[in-house]
Amino acid sequence: MTVELIDIVKKYGKNIVINGITEKIETGEFFVILGPSGEGKSTLLKILAGIEKLDKGKIIADGVDITDKPPEKRNVAMVFQNYALYPNMSVRDNIAFPLKMRGMKKEEIMERVEKAAKLLGISEILDKKVTQISGGQQQRVALARAIVRNPSYFLLDEPLSNLDARVRTIARGELKRIQKELKGTFIYVTHDQKEALSLADRIAVLHKGKFEQVSDPKTLYEYPKTKWVAQFVGEFPMNFLPGELMKEKAQEIGFRPEWVEVGKGNLSCIVESVEASGESRYLICNFKNNNITILSQEFYDVGQEVRFKIIKYRKYNDGQLAQE
Numbered sequence: 658m659t660v661e662l663i664d665i666v667k668k669y670g671k672n673i674v675i676n677g678i679t680e681k682i683e684t685g686e687f688f689v690i691l692g693p694s695g696e697g698k699s700t701l702l703k704i705l706a707g708i709e710k711l712d713k714g715k716i717i718a719d720g721v722d723i724t725d726k727p728p729e730k731r732n733v734a735m736v737f738q739n740y741a742l743y744p745n746m747s748v749r750d751n752i753a754f755p756l757k758m759r760g761m762k763k764e765e766i767m768e769r770v771e772k773a774a775k776l777l778g779i780s781e782i783l784d785k786k787v788t789q790i791s792g793g794q795q796q797r798v799a800l801a802r803a804i805v806r807n808p809s810y811f812l813l814d815e816p817l818s819n820l821d822a823r824v825r826t827i828a829r830g831e832l833k834r835i836q837k838e839l840k841g842t843f844i845y846v847t848h849d850q851k852e853a854l855s856l857a858d859r860i861a862v863l864h865k866g867k868f869e870q871v872s873d874p875k876t877l878y879e880y881p882k883t884k885w886v887a888q889f890v891g892e893f894p895m896n897f898l899p900g901e902l903m904k905e906k907a908q909e910i911g912f913r914p915e916w917v918e919v920g921k922g923n924l925s926c927i928v929e930s931v932e933a934s935g936e937s938r939y940l941i942c943n944f945k946n947n948n949i950t951i952l953s954q955e956f957y958d959v960g961q962e963v964r965f966k967i968i969k970y971r972k973y974n975d976g977q978l979a980q981e
């Protein structure tokens with residue numbers, strides 16, 4: 658199902674949370690809404706679910722105006738941060754619950770539950786209570802419960818955030834696989850840029866009530882449209898230096914920590930702190946009184962001088978990416 662947002666505006670009193678968003682989400686797309694806390698991500702999902710009313714604008718699903726349709730008429734599945742599973746019920750009963758509520762026949766319920774459980778790899782734990790299973794398994798149960806209803810589109814609000822880092826990485830891969838198998842339209846909210854970059858077909862960066870950039874992950878990372886996006890997306894923010902300092906005809910140049918060669922080159926900086934990351938380390942340096950972060954495979958100590966060369970950079974004027 659395609660989902661179209663047309664000039665969406667949402668206010669809470671005088672607080673304009675969503676300030677005119679227009680975007681079309683395609684069938685089978687994994688669309689991630691990325692932004693820091695408090696930017697209105699959850700509000701936008703609630704609007705799509707029909708839980709929150711709009712102040713202005715329209716929502717069109719597969720060509721039909723659903724702006725005024727209540728949640729139960731939208732055939733949409735929501736998966737939240739806290740899965741809201743029923744602790745006293747078995748996994749099977751949790752998944753079956755929405756179907757029972759609809760008065761579906763027992764055999765069909767069984768069939769759908771088994772199918773969803775198989776897709777999610779939780780067939781073996783169907784008879785356990787949800788209190789007896791891990792966080793990762795609970796997340797899959799919540800997803801199974803969403804899937805059994807054959808929803809037209811899925812709304813997911815940071816569903817992986819209470820899993821620990823290792824499990825989360827695995828769960829991400831799983832989620833992507835499931836979405837592909839279902840060919841489902843997934844609209845997924847997160848404040849975690851890494852999660853967005855690894856899951857999304859397209860990412861919409863929400864800032865000040867608008868989508869500041871909507872791009873595939875590679876373009877978003879390689880060509881951030883604004884300085885704000887450049888510094889929000891990435892393990893470390895993009896480095897910015899005055900264009901003048903780098904003899905460039907732009908107000909600023911931006912480069913990512915890994916867009917450098919370390920150990921040679923005609924630039925040098927002094928290491929102020931070091932952040933280890935697996936095989937490599939981020940050197941936080943002072944470069945002509947500017948703070949920069951560069952990625953190095955070699956060890957360096959605080960206070961040491963590092964020679965480096967910038968191998969790739971972007972130009973920015975007034976905080977906007979300059980046309981090449």
Ligand SMILES: Nc1ncnc2c1ncn2[C@@H]1O[C@H](COP(=O)(O)OP(=O)(O)OP(=O)(O)O)[C@@H](O)[C@H]1O
Nearest residue numbers: 669672674692693694695696697698699700701848
């Ligand atoms: N029911 C409400 N009444 C009034 N203000 C609200 C309501 N819900 C949200 N807000 C405000 O709207 C803004 C956006 O909130 P929202 O929860 O959508 O942000 P978010 O990006 O999802 O944040 P987080 O990542 O922390 O969940 C915030 O300033 C919040 O205080």
